Amino acid sequence: MEAVAEPTEGMRENILELRDISFSYSMRGGEKLRVFDNLSLSVSYAEFLGIAGPSGCGKSTLLRIMAGLLKPDNGGVLFRGKPLKEPTPRISMMFQSPALFPWYTVLENVMLALIHEKELTRREKEERVRVFLDIVGLMGFEAAYPAELSGGMRQRVALARALVAQPDLLLMDEPFSNLDPLTAISLRREIETLWMNQSLPPSSVVMVSHDIEELVELSDTIIVLTKRPAKIAGIVKIDMERPRSRRSREFYEYVDKVYTLLG
Amino acid sequence: MAQEFLEILLALGFSWARMTIALLLSILFSLCVGILAGVNRVAEKIIIPILDVLQSIPILSFFPLALYIFIGIHPIIGPEAAAIFLIFTSQAWNIAFGVYEAVKLIPTNILESVRSLGLGALRRIRNLYIPAAFPRIAANIPPSWANGLYFLVACEIITIGEAEWRLFGIGTVSTGFMLAGKIPQFFISLAAVMIAVVLSNIFLFIPLMRLSERYKFEEYAAEAPRVWIERVTKSISGVIGKLLADRKIPSYASASQIISRFSSMVRKNKILASAFVVMAVAALSIYAISSINVLYYLEVVASGLGRFGLVDPLVMIGFSLSRVASAVLIGLTWVIPVSILIYERRRLEKILVPLFQVLASLPATLLMPLIVALVLEAKLSLETGAVIMVLLGTQWYLFFFISGAMRGIPREEEELCRLLKIRGLKKFRHLYFPRIFPSLIMGCLVAVGGGWNTLVIAERVVLDDFIWEVENPGIGKALSGAVMRGDVGILTAATIWMAGFIVILNRFLWRRLYQKATRLLV
Numbered sequence: 001m002e003a004v005a006e007p008t009e010g011m012r013e014n015i016l017e018l019r020d021i022s023f024s025y026s027m028r029g030g031e032k033l034r035v036f037d038n039l040s041l042s043v044s045y046a047e048f049l050g051i052a053g054p055s056g057c058g059k060s061t062l063l064r065i066m067a068g069l070l071k072p073d074n075g076g077v078l079f080r081g082k083p084l085k086e087p088t089p090r091i092s093m094m095f096q097s098p099a100l101f102p103w104y105t106v107l108e109n110v111m112l113a114l115i116h117e118k119e120l121t122r123r124e125k126e127e128r129v130r131v132f133l134d135i136v137g138l139m140g141f142e143a144a145y146p147a148e149l150s151g152g153m154r155q156r157v158a159l160a161r162a163l164v165a166q167p168d169l170l171l172m173d174e175p176f177s178n179l180d181p182l183t184a185i186s187l188r189r190e191i192e193t194l195w196m197n198q199s200l201p202p203s204s205v206v207m208v209s210h211d212i213e214e215l216v217e218l219s220d221t222i223i224v225l226t227k228r229p230a231k232i233a234g235i236v237k238i239d240m241e242r243p244r245s246r247r248s249r250e251f252y253e254y255v256d257k258v259y260t261l262l263g
Numbered sequence: 264m265a266q267e268f269l270e271i272l273l274a275l276g277f278s279w280a281r282m283t284i285a286l287l288l289s290i291l292f293s294l295c296v297g298i299l300a301g302v303n304r305v306a307e308k309i310i311i312p313i314l315d316v317l318q319s320i321p322i323l324s325f326f327p328l329a330l331y332i333f334i335g336i337h338p339i340i341g342p343e344a345a346a347i348f349l350i351f352t353s354q355a356w357n358i359a360f361g362v363y364e365a366v367k368l369i370p371t372n373i374l375e376s377v378r379s380l381g382l383g384a385l386r387r388i389r390n391l392y393i394p395a396a397f398p399r400i401a402a403n404i405p406p407s408w409a410n411g412l413y414f415l416v417a418c419e420i421i422t423i424g425e426a427e428w429r430l431f432g433i434g435t436v437s438t439g440f441m442l443a444g445k446i447p448q449f450f451i452s453l454a455a456v457m458i459a460v461v462l463s464n465i466f467l468f469i470p471l472m473r474l475s476e477r478y479k480f481e482e483y484a485a486e487a488p489r490v491w492i493e494r495v496t497k498s499i500s501g502v503i504g505k506l507l508a509d510r511k512i513p514s515y516a517s518a519s520q521i522i523s524r525f526s527s528m529v530r531k532n533k534i535l536a537s538a539f540v541v542m543a544v545a546a547l548s549i550y551a552i553s554s555i556n557v558l559y560y561l562e563v564v565a566s567g568l569g570r571f572g573l574v575d576p577l578v579m580i581g582f583s584l585s586r587v588a589s590a591v592l593i594g595l596t597w598v599i600p601v602s603i604l605i606y607e608r609r610r611l612e613k614i615l616v617p618l619f620q621v622l623a624s625l626p627a628t629l630l631m632p633l634i635v636a637l638v639l640e641a642k643l644s645l646e647t648g649a650v651i652m653v654l655l656g657t658q659w660y661l662f663f664f665i666s667g668a669m670r671g672i673p674r675e676e677e678e679l680c681r682l683l684k685i686r687g688l689k690k691f692r693h694l695y696f697p698r699i700f701p702s703l704i705m706g707c708l709v710a711v712g713g714g715w716n717t718l719v720i721a722e723r724v725v726l727d728d729f730i731w732e733v734e735n736p737g738i739g740k741a742l743s744g745a746v747m748r749g750d751v752g753i754l755t756a757a758t759i760w761m762a763g764f765i766v767i768l769n770r771f772l773w774r775r776l777y778q779k780a781t782r783l784l785v
């Protein structure tokens with residue numbers, strides 16, 4: 001087990017930096033769809049960063065760039081100070097859909113994330129997977145197939161898989177958008193607890209969401225993006241005690257602030 | 264040369280006309296049968312197994328029988344009608360299955376709302392079932408066309424015993440060139456077929472498919488492969504759409520008007536109409552039955568089955584199966600890596616897929632004279648030649664099934680593999696193989712089915728007076744030989760054995776495997 005990276009120079013040290021990145025998709029017929037033009041932003045160690053923006057502005061694309069799945073046309077991505085050339089197990093990502101392999105059990109799905117851990121025996125891997133299934137509240141479902149689980153449980157499996165390799169940075173793309181409200185509440189609690197627990201991964205989290213209240217509840221910082229090509233419309237720092245109550249006046253002021261930036 | 268060029272064009276015209284008539288008949292047949300099976304439980308129980316068996320029977324084997332019947336009906340129109348019938352049998356089944364599935368898959372909320380409107384049966388057919396089936400019909404036309412082309416070449420020359428029929432068409436013309444040693448002309452005729460297929464696709468099939476996309480119920484219609492012809496076809500389907508909207512040409516709307524007018528006529532004269540239908544059917548079947556003596560035929564078949572024995576057919580099937588199996592395995596060894604390559608390098612898709620589509624449009628039957636010449640040249644045995652011919656006839660099924668399945672892999676699953684650094688063989692094991700498995704089985708089912716058909720012409724090559732047989736036994740060799748001798752008994756016996764074996768293989772191997780595979784992928 002690798003030690004979780006600690007901030008060395010206080011909160012200003014960045015775990016991930018995007019410097020002047022541009023990105024466009026090539027469309028059919030050779031046209032370009034410009035998603036980003038010289039966008040810069042950074043994620044600090046131990047930070048919970050929320051990202052909001054109109055739909056189709058490029059939030060998912062941004063996460064894919066952060067994960068190393070997509071290369072920016074221009075500009076650089078720095079992970080812990082070094083250029084990020086390809087995906088690394090230190091950064092994990094939860095997609096909008098759970099993306100579980102239907103032909104594998106819960107245990108096998110999560111274990112895939114340990115496929116390159118050569119020094120672990122199969123037993124040790126299983127042990128580790130069980131620990132994380134316990135953390136996300138899925139103990140006893142190891143042998144179940146994804147088709148037998150509810151949407152919330154599948155998302156929990158995806159979370160366990162994202163955490164089991166103990167990444168430093170967790171990227172989440174609208175992780176609660178397909179869940180019923182009650183499940184979403186409990187899963188949000190779990191992610192917050194995990195992130196706050198210093199001895200457990202991940203150190204930093206980036207979460208994309210269109211649910212502003214959810215973002216205000218969890219984030220240290222919220223970055224609001226504009227329409228395509230996306231620029232930063234504004235940054236909202238949230239200075240509230242955790243766990244945050246959605247009922248307080250302060251909470252609503254933050255929510256209002258973000259909505260104003262979204263226009 | 265100019266004269267021969269004209270000959271090729273004319274022959275293409277004749278062949279295309281046969282194919283078009285057969286295709287229209289196939290669509291009509293599919294609508295009747297597919298909708299009936301889709302809405303009526305009892306009809307479904309009868310129709311679907313029959314279609315399944317018909318689909319499995321090697322078409323070339325019952326062609327001579329059909330020819331006997333059609334020639335009995337009329338000596339001149341007969342062979343032509345028989346050829347069209349043969350092409351029809353190669354085009355109809357997959358369209359019929361497509362219509363049936365489309366009708367079955369109509370969302371229940373739509374069915375309920377239509378029911379609540381209280382529409383009559385014919386109205387429902389016109390306003391719901393036909394539009395619902397349209398996308399599947401359009402999607403099935405290109406493979407049906409390719410299939411028809413394959414048999415078209417085989418049925419333009421038919422020899423039964425002493426008698427021989429030749430129909431003027433691209434098959435006879437191109438084989439004639441090869442036999443006369445006119446190699447450039449032979450290749451020109453091949454090129455002409457390819458160009459004709461590509462043009463038919465660009466100007467008719469693909470626009471039709473684009474047009475049919477708006478009839479799809481799925482929210483996210485599966486994306487068709489985007490190729491360079493995209494822009495051309497888009498504008499053509501736009502034009503067709505406008506023409507349909509302006510009703511300048513007999514359109515779907517006016518066709519449905521005719522149907523509804525006809526239906527109201529029928530409704531008014533119910534008894535008269537049904538009496539007419541019963542009489543027509545009775546007259547036709549009496550005519551057909553009287554032209555062949557049924558009892559005599561049954562006797563011939565029984566004796567044929569007796570003469571054919573029990574062990575010989577099994578040995579023949581064993582040899583034939585090994586030929587088909589090795590061709591399919593050879594096909595898979597290039598198809599799987601190439602499909603993966605195309606999936607991972609999207610740029611290759613733009614080049615290779617259209618190229619493969621054009622190559623696939625060239626029927627293996629048309630290439631047969633060339634293969635035979637090459638195999639003879641290389642001093643190889645016909646065993647090799649037969650496997651090559653089966654490979655040529657089946658590899659594209661494998662390719663299009665498997666690359667289609669690859670295209671359907673969810674983006675996130677592939678990205679997950681990249682995140683977890685699952686690559687190479689591991690990626691094949693964890694992602695690609697499970698995802699393509701159902702299509703792999705379906706592809707094999709279809710490829711093996713097509714392979715049996717090819718065997719009829721590949722195990723015993725007949726090019727005019729040139730005859731070349733494989734040394735080892737083969738069910739295709741037996742069939743082809745029986746056709747040559749005019750031995751209806753053995754012909755029918757071999758057909759029954761072959762079809763029976765294929766049906767058993769489909770039922771007990773492929774379908775079981777397929778069900779297992781799809782159950783895993785819920």
Ligand SMILES: Nc1ncnc2c1ncn2[C@@H]1O[C@H](COP(=O)(O)OP(=O)(O)O)[C@@H](O)[C@H]1O
Nearest residue numbers: 025026033035054055056057058059060061062
């Ligand atoms: N693979 C792709 N190819 C082409 N365009 C894409 C692709 N993925 C996304 N897009 C387009 O890029 C834009 C940004 O997409 P996305 O990042 O998914 O937005 P968001 O997550 O903010 O809704 C959208 O207009 C979308 O249609």
Ligand SMILES: [Mg+2]
Nearest residue numbers: 059060061173
């Ligand atoms: Mg998104």
